[in-house]
Amino acid sequence: MAVMKFGGRILSNLFSRPATLNYPAEPREYPERSRGHVEFDPTNCILCGICSKKCPSHAVSVDKKGRTVSIDRKSCIQCSYCVDSCPKGCLSMRPGYCEPGASIPVDVFEVPEKTVSQKETD
Amino acid sequence: MNDILFLLAFPFVAACLMLAIRDDRIRTAVAEVSAAIVIVTSAWVAYRYLGQPESFAFHSETIDSLMAVTEFVLGLAIIYIGYKHKKYLASVLGAITLVLFLGFEVFLKEGIETDNALYIDDLSIIMVLIIGIIGSLICVYAVGYMRDFQKHHPDDKDRRPWFFFLMYTFLSAMFGIVLSNDMTWLFFFWEITMLCSFTLIGYTKTDEAIRNSFRQLIMNQTGGIAFLLAMMILADRYGFLSIDTLLMQDGEAQWIMVAVMLLAIAGIVKSAQMPFHTWLLGAMVAPTPTSALLHSSTMVKAGVFLLLKLSPLMMGNACGYMVATVGGLTFLLASMAAISQSNAKRVLAYSTIANLGLIVACAGVGTPEAVWAGIMLTIFHAITKSMMFLCVGTAEHHIGSRDIESMDGLFERMPRLAGIMILGIVGMFLAPFGMLISKWAALTSFVEDGNLVLIGCLVFGSAVTSFYWTKWLGKLVCTASREGNCEDTVHCQEWVAVGSLAVLTVAICLMYPGVSDAAVIPWLEGAFGGFSEDLVPLLESNNMWIVLIMLVVLILLPLPFFRRTSKRVVPNYMAGEGVDSMSYRGSMGGTVEVSMRNWYMSGWFDEDRLGKIGEVLTVIVMAALLAAAALGVFA
Amino acid sequence: MTQNQTFETAEPGRIPALAQELRDGGYRLVQLCAVAMPEGTELVYSFDKDFDLRNIKAYVPEGETIGSITPWFWSAFVYENEVHDLFGVSFEGSQLDYKGNFFRVSTKTPWKNTANAGKGA
Amino acid sequence: MTTIESILMAVAFIALAPAIGCLLAGVDRKVSARMQKRRGPPILQPAYDVGKFLSKEQITPNSTQDFYVVCFLLFTIGTGAMFFAGMDLLLVIFTLTLAETFLILGAYSSGSPYSQIGAQREMYVAMAYEPVILLMAVCYYLEYGSFSVSDISSSDGMAVVPLIGVFLAFLFVLTMKLRKSPFDLSLSHHAHQDIVRGMATEFSGRTYAMLEISHWYESVMLLGMVALFFANGTVAGIVIGIIAALLAWILEIWIDNGFARMKWQTALKSGWVVTLVLGMGNVAVLLI
Amino acid sequence: MGKRTIVPFGPQHPALPEPVHLDLELEDETVVRAIPSIGYVHRGLEKLTESRDYKDMMYVMERVCGICSFGHGWGYAGAVEGLMGVEVPERGQYLRVMFHELSRIHSHLLWLGLLADGLGFDSLFMHCWRIREKILDVFEAITGGRVILSFCEIGGVKKDLTPEMLRMVGEACDFVEDEMRKTGLVFMKDTSVRNRLCGTGVLSKEDAMSLCSVGPVARGSGVNNDIRSVSPIYKDLGFEPVLYDEGDCWSRCMVRVDEIMGSLEIVRNAIRNLPGGDVSVPVKGNPPVGEYVFRVEQPRGEAFYYVKSDGTKHLERARVRTPTNINIPAMVKTLQGCSLQDVSMLVITIDPCISCTER
Amino acid sequence: MSGTTKSPWLLHYDASSCNGCDIEVLACLTPLYDVERFGVINTGDPKQADLFLVTGAVNDQNKNVVRQLYEQMPEPKVVVAVGVCACSGGIFGDCYNIIGGVDKVIPVDVYVPGCAARPESIIDGVVKGLAVLEEKRKKISEAKS
Numbered sequence A: 001m002a003v004m005k006f007g008g009r010i011l012s013n014l015f016s017r018p019a020t021l022n023y024p025a026e027p028r029e030y031p032e033r034s035r036g037h038v039e040f041d042p043t044n045c046i047l048c049g050i051c052s053k054k055c056p057s058h059a060v061s062v063d064k065k066g067r068t069v070s071i072d073r074k075s076c077i078q079c080s081y082c083v084d085s086c087p088k089g090c091l092s093m094r095p096g097y098c099e100p101g102a103s104i105p106v107d108v109f110e111v112p113e114k115t116v117s118q119k120e121t122d
Numbered sequence B: 001m002n003d004i005l006f007l008l009a010f011p012f013v014a015a016c017l018m019l020a021i022r023d024d025r026i027r028t029a030v031a032e033v034s035a036a037i038v039i040v041t042s043a044w045v046a047y048r049y050l051g052q053p054e055s056f057a058f059h060s061e062t063i064d065s066l067m068a069v070t071e072f073v074l075g076l077a078i079i080y081i082g083y084k085h086k087k088y089l090a091s092v093l094g095a096i097t098l099v100l101f102l103g104f105e106v107f108l109k110e111g112i113e114t115d116n117a118l119y120i121d122d123l124s125i126i127m128v129l130i131i132g133i134i135g136s137l138i139c140v141y142a143v144g145y146m147r148d149f150q151k152h153h154p155d156d157k158d159r160r161p162w163f164f165f166l167m168y169t170f171l172s173a174m175f176g177i178v179l180s181n182d183m184t185w186l187f188f189f190w191e192i193t194m195l196c197s198f199t200l201i202g203y204t205k206t207d208e209a210i211r212n213s214f215r216q217l218i219m220n221q222t223g224g225i226a227f228l229l230a231m232m233i234l235a236d237r238y239g240f241l242s243i244d245t246l247l248m249q250d251g252e253a254q255w256i257m258v259a260v261m262l263l264a265i266a267g268i269v270k271s272a273q274m275p276f277h278t279w280l281l282g283a284m285v286a287p288t289p290t291s292a293l294l295h296s297s298t299m300v301k302a303g304v305f306l307l308l309k310l311s312p313l314m315m316g317n318a319c320g321y322m323v324a325t326v327g328g329l330t331f332l333l334a335s336m337a338a339i340s341q342s343n344a345k346r347v348l349a350y351s352t353i354a355n356l357g358l359i360v361a362c363a364g365v366g367t368p369e370a371v372w373a374g375i376m377l378t379i380f381h382a383i384t385k386s387m388m389f390l391c392v393g394t395a396e397h398h399i400g401s402r403d404i405e406s407m408d409g410l411f412e413r414m415p416r417l418a419g420i421m422i423l424g425i426v427g428m429f430l431a432p433f434g435m436l437i438s439k440w441a442a443l444t445s446f447v448e449d450g451n452l453v454l455i456g457c458l459v460f461g462s463a464v465t466s467f468y469w470t471k472w473l474g475k476l477v478c479t480a481s482r483e484g485n486c487e488d489t490v491h492c493q494e495w496v497a498v499g500s501l502a503v504l505t506v507a508i509c510l511m512y513p514g515v516s517d518a519a520v521i522p523w524l525e526g527a528f529g530g531f532s533e534d535l536v537p538l539l540e541s542n543n544m545w546i547v548l549i550m551l552v553v554l555i556l557l558p559l560p561f562f563r564r565t566s567k568r569v570v571p572n573y574m575a576g577e578g579v580d581s582m583s584y585r586g587s588m589g590g591t592v593e594v595s596m597r598n599w600y601m602s603g604w605f606d607e608d609r610l611g612k613i614g615e616v617l618t619v620i621v622m623a624a625l626l627a628a629a630a631l632g633v634f635a
Numbered sequence C: 001m002t003q004n005q006t007f008e009t010a011e012p013g014r015i016p017a018l019a020q021e022l023r024d025g026g027y028r029l030v031q032l033c034a035v036a037m038p039e040g041t042e043l044v045y046s047f048d049k050d051f052d053l054r055n056i057k058a059y060v061p062e063g064e065t066i067g068s069i070t071p072w073f074w075s076a077f078v079y080e081n082e083v084h085d086l087f088g089v090s091f092e093g094s095q096l097d098y099k100g101n102f103f104r105v106s107t108k109t110p111w112k113n114t115a116n117a118g119k120g121a
Numbered sequence D: 001m002t003t004i005e006s007i008l009m010a011v012a013f014i015a016l017a018p019a020i021g022c023l024l025a026g027v028d029r030k031v032s033a034r035m036q037k038r039r040g041p042p043i044l045q046p047a048y049d050v051g052k053f054l055s056k057e058q059i060t061p062n063s064t065q066d067f068y069v070v071c072f073l074l075f076t077i078g079t080g081a082m083f084f085a086g087m088d089l090l091l092v093i094f095t096l097t098l099a100e101t102f103l104i105l106g107a108y109s110s111g112s113p114y115s116q117i118g119a120q121r122e123m124y125v126a127m128a129y130e131p132v133i134l135l136m137a138v139c140y141y142l143e144y145g146s147f148s149v150s151d152i153s154s155s156d157g158m159a160v161v162p163l164i165g166v167f168l169a170f171l172f173v174l175t176m177k178l179r180k181s182p183f184d185l186s187l188s189h190h191a192h193q194d195i196v197r198g199m200a201t202e203f204s205g206r207t208y209a210m211l212e213i214s215h216w217y218e219s220v221m222l223l224g225m226v227a228l229f230f231a232n233g234t235v236a237g238i239v240i241g242i243i244a245a246l247l248a249w250i251l252e253i254w255i256d257n258g259f260a261r262m263k264w265q266t267a268l269k270s271g272w273v274v275t276l277v278l279g280m281g282n283v284a285v286l287l288i
Numbered sequence E: 001m002g003k004r005t006i007v008p009f010g011p012q013h014p015a016l017p018e019p020v021h022l023d024l025e026l027e028d029e030t031v032v033r034a035i036p037s038i039g040y041v042h043r044g045l046e047k048l049t050e051s052r053d054y055k056d057m058m059y060v061m062e063r064v065c066g067i068c069s070f071g072h073g074w075g076y077a078g079a080v081e082g083l084m085g086v087e088v089p090e091r092g093q094y095l096r097v098m099f100h101e102l103s104r105i106h107s108h109l110l111w112l113g114l115l116a117d118g119l120g121f122d123s124l125f126m127h128c129w130r131i132r133e134k135i136l137d138v139f140e141a142i143t144g145g146r147v148i149l150s151f152c153e154i155g156g157v158k159k160d161l162t163p164e165m166l167r168m169v170g171e172a173c174d175f176v177e178d179e180m181r182k183t184g185l186v187f188m189k190d191t192s193v194r195n196r197l198c199g200t201g202v203l204s205k206e207d208a209m210s211l212c213s214v215g216p217v218a219r220g221s222g223v224n225n226d227i228r229s230v231s232p233i234y235k236d237l238g239f240e241p242v243l244y245d246e247g248d249c250w251s252r253c254m255v256r257v258d259e260i261m262g263s264l265e266i267v268r269n270a271i272r273n274l275p276g277g278d279v280s281v282p283v284k285g286n287p288p289v290g291e292y293v294f295r296v297e298q299p300r301g302e303a304f305y306y307v308k309s310d311g312t313k314h315l316e317r318a319r320v321r322t323p324t325n326i327n328i329p330a331m332v333k334t335l336q337g338c339s340l341q342d343v344s345m346l347v348i349t350i351d352p353c354i355s356c357t358e359r
Numbered sequence F: 001m002s003g004t005t006k007s008p009w010l011l012h013y014d015a016s017s018c019n020g021c022d023i024e025v026l027a028c029l030t031p032l033y034d035v036e037r038f039g040v041i042n043t044g045d046p047k048q049a050d051l052f053l054v055t056g057a058v059n060d061q062n063k064n065v066v067r068q069l070y071e072q073m074p075e076p077k078v079v080v081a082v083g084v085c086a087c088s089g090g091i092f093g094d095c096y097n098i099i100g101g102v103d104k105v106i107p108v109d110v111y112v113p114g115c116a117a118r119p120e121s122i123i124d125g126v127v128k129g130l131a132v133l134e135e136k137r138k139k140i141s142e143a144k145s
């Protein structure tokens, strides 16, 4: 009889450990490839603006004059396109998402002036 | 005794007067005054004879012959009318009745004298009050109602004098039925009520009306024939024709049982039990006061009155079994059929049939407790049902439909009327109101009696009953409505009638222990020679208190609520697409009105199929038991 | 996946007749879509039979209507209403016409005449 | 029972039932969660819910709805109080119907389509279970000659033995009465439903809180009815009754989690078949 | 008795996870008319071709829908590759199939859960979604996303799999298979589930054909238009179409249950036979003038991609016709005459993905 | 006493999301994440809801729906925009039929970014929402007294 085909299963569930991850209490480990957020390392940035052109949701913007690269966390869809297209490998995709909150920051990164010698080594 | 005679005769006199009046204002006055007189007289009679049953030696050859002649003439008239409308079955039955009647008058009745043609006892008093008060109120209501009715049917000839003549005659005949001891008298009045309702049902003269009136006629002719046969048996075998003598006989004796069975069948026809229930459904075509009259205080009540009267002869024998089974089945099946109906009057009709079924079943069980329940049911039912009919009639004239589906939001459109209707419906099936209380007693007595079929019918039937009443109730309490208030044009006569009945509904619930003590129990003690109160659980004082408390709570609690609410009023949830509480933006653009139709489950509770089942079962039960009794199987 | 496909062009007036023919030939309608052109709309009807795809293109000039194929392929109503709402092409004889309420978009017929013809840059 | 005892019992019910009912509801949610391999909410969650509803902004679609819900609450309490005070079982049952009707009317009064459809469903589910409940009373009467709960509970011998048919039928309809899957047609406590929140669609704030509290009372009373089958006038009987009631509760949770919501036709049909076979069968046996 | 019950159903409705609206006309519980309305999720993303070049469009297309995201990526990539004549390396093709089938498993499990939820069978819903999480873990570990995978690219797939990852996929398959063996029986045999599904919403074979239904809807009525049947790579991996004949909700459900099993088999075979080599080829330049059509078998049925290029880097038209889009007529059809209780059942068994439908 | 923060009932509406965030919202209810631990019930009825979870950007056809659902919720109430689409319009920001994030129509209290927003992120968002809820409740009760 199949009157209660699932009955046994739920009974055994009742007496086994729940599957729940105790999330906020126990932090979650993310796999290495996890696309959490974009990180920017200004060291090599040449402010070429490719990332900003490629970004499908206009989340990165590059201000050549002000020498900043800013990432709008509220718009970034973690697609990793900027990361893939940056010629200098300044951008990287890291696990760990951007915190929710009443307002979501636009992270502005300064790109320091490069010395001539540095430019040359480029 | 003169008061009794006055009671009998006065309505008829008033009726004749009505026939002569053409002016509406005078008619109104006469109708109201007569109604008042009838009410007062009934009350007086009740007051005077309560607890003091009395029989009246009254014998007059003239009256007897007058009755016989009238009956003969009317019989001929029926044959003619049937012939004229090509309803030959009616003519044939009419002819049979006539022949039997002549045979009875000529050969059998000779030498049988009934000393006490009239009597009054507590049961009669209850019936007199029901007929007098409720019947008169309905007549008063009719004055206002018929004014509108005429307005709604401007092309029809104004036949109101005739209408009121019939209404008042009906009252006389009913008084006759409940007060006659002589069976020939009883039969006479019996046939008069049949004719009155025949004419009232056919009042509008539409094809449907005529068809239905003939159905009523044919079925009741059958009942009449059964009645006649019973009288013939009694006259032939036992040589008496009075009810009180009959009640002293041994119910198990072969021919007594057959006679009682025949009388019971007559009662079953009158009280519209299956298989004869269709006449009452057909009666719906008549103007609403007629329906109210037929359903509550007259006609069908004549049937149950006779059965209750005879119940001591049915206790525990085959006849009782027959009656109880027919009643029980009717209760169950009619309640089921009511679910599939959306016409308010039809729902009421089915509910009447069902409730009468319960009363009939109680009579059939025939134990004092059961009969107690039966009588109580009769009282409660008469009041509540008449009120419901009148309400529906008024609503119909103001919202233009008697369909329950059109009563959506009646609470907003006709708040007072809706309130009374709610009271009526609640009174029909919920604690702490009378119907339910009696049902409770009925259940107890059925269990006590150990009748499995009845128990089954009752438990299923009650469940089904709640369904159709509750969904109607739902329609009434719903507050979403676009229409404005349209209550001020209701005639004051209508308010008087409906209002008094509403007051009575509540009052009777508060007073029922009194009624029970004063009238029902004494009668039962007389008729059965004993009655034990414990068997009616609700006469236990505890329960009575609870019921009273509930009643008070229900009456007082609403008061603080139906004002402006202090809460924020937010329109109904419409899945996010609402425009307001009653409409939403539809698929094709534009605004769509939400509408709600109650569930009718016609696949489950198909009226025709249920009717068929009922007819077959009850016919089998009746035919088999009657045949067996006639063959002396039970003797 | 093998993707057998053919493209052909047809006169817009012939579309209903073609639809009937294909329906009788056991084809099913795969889709109907529109491409905005400088002065009109190109409709692409795709039919499939045993995984062979026939794409029939019909050019409807601005302001003209085309016969609906819903009498033969009732389910085309989803496409026709969509094309009507987005491209402003009217279909005649539709069996289920939402009259512009299929997609209630912010701009009326957003695709119409914004053909990529002019995009270049 | 003496009058004093009756009154004490009634008062105890009124005072304790919400607490017990709330705990029962909490257990229900916890156990359900565990059956689904989740942790689930704290046991007191139902109390938090009700507390929240009481403190929320009060909104309503009309001014009359509250009346019906208040009546539902009052009469549910009344029913339970009467039951535990040992009064007439039929009166208890009828009052229960009355309470039920008020809930339905509350659902109707707003005119919201979802709650009205919920109300319709509630009505036919009621149609399915009412006969069993009435038959239960009938069987008690046939067995003990009385409808009074106090007589029944103090008579010797556990009613469950002669009334086994009706007991099983009662367990069956308990699922309907508690509005649990597979018969949670009109108002579902946790599961998503095709008619939004069914009868409760338009209830919010205090109104909804009252509904919940009524459910608490109702569950305690229904479990009381289960226990009545075991009461035999001794302490042991009461203890067994309470254990049986708790087991019935767990059983209901299990059933709730082990079934899909069935078709309404099935609800009605199965309810009636069970009534006919188990209920009427039991009556027949007792009559013989 | 002209009056009928008229109620709105959706867009916000707990039984529908997605916004679709129906005007329902009822008589008792029976639906006599149902008029659907969509457009609540219409974004107009196909028009983004005007501002995104053909490679950027990939990210847009993946977001047509979060449930069948991978398939959309593949469909779009396939169409562009066809247009440009790009040959995807074998390993890339195998990985695409593998992920597509994993997506199907996750989508069907999600669907089974939603069905259970619609049935009021909470515990079963939870159960299905718990199983599904295993697949999502695999997705996240390999592609970095749980829902939007961003795994496909024009020319192949983005990342290769390490052997551990392959093992992980295999383990996930084992887990799902083990659970599904038992859970499938619940859908197949449990009385209460069958009570609701069997005989409900019957779509005859003729109707399925004339309404041009696709996917499990068509296959539940015995019509096979599973485009995988003609794909050589799928044939190599042991694909068999699943067909049921009853045409009711139950058979649509069983098609999905069986497809999960079938997909597990395909994934396993793909792991076993995975060829070596590159996973993608670089694609350069603009697509040539022309048009191309590509079809993939999504979880909900055949999805159709049409691209047309005028030789610039912006496509002239990129069109998606999703399976739900063409299954809506079947839904409307079966809704007539069903019971109100079954409306959600029917809507769910058609498995409408509104975001797919409306784009 | 107030159970407000212990019993947040949520109403979920899918504005024009791609379903990605929707299924993640649903996933939060399932065993692995089990938000019912915090007393969350996913109700379908705005009249009983405290948290309004909106996924997806708002378009012309559903902006009224979003607004109406919001209005039908009793105070105090909190709106949580889940996913980049709901926060800002995201990748669909330039579509002709997209108005923008949810905040274009109703006030948003908590933004949960991500495409799709992770269940963990949604849980955090809900927990943040609870704090806002409690604040609002206090404000209301202060205003009353």
Ligand code: NFV
Residues within 6 Å of the ligand: E064, E065, E066, E067, E068, E071, E072, E107, E298, E299, E300, E301, E303, E321, E322, E323, E324, E325, E352, E353, E354, E355, E356, E357, F019
């Ligand atoms: N309809 C649809 Fe999809 C699928 N499967 C696809 O093309 O889900 Ni959102």
Ligand code: SF4
Residues within 6 Å of the ligand: A044, A045, A046, A047, A048, A049, A050, A051, A052, A062, A069, A085, A086, A087, A088, A089, A090, A091
């Ligand atoms: S981050 Fe990379 S792509 Fe962006 S501006 Fe800097 S160097 Fe160029």
Ligand code: SF4
Residues within 6 Å of the ligand: A038, A054, A055, A056, A057, A058, A059, A060, A071, A075, A076, A077, A078, A079, A080, A081, A082, A083
């Ligand atoms: S990950 Fe994608 S959305 Fe985010 S900044 Fe980079 S390109 Fe833009």
Ligand code: SF4
Residues within 6 Å of the ligand: A077, E063, E066, E147, E148, F016, F017, F018, F019, F020, F021, F022, F055, F056, F082, F083, F084, F085, F086, F090, F091, F114, F115, F116, F117
């Ligand atoms: S944020 Fe991303 S996943 Fe969420 S709805 Fe928008 S596109 Fe879909």
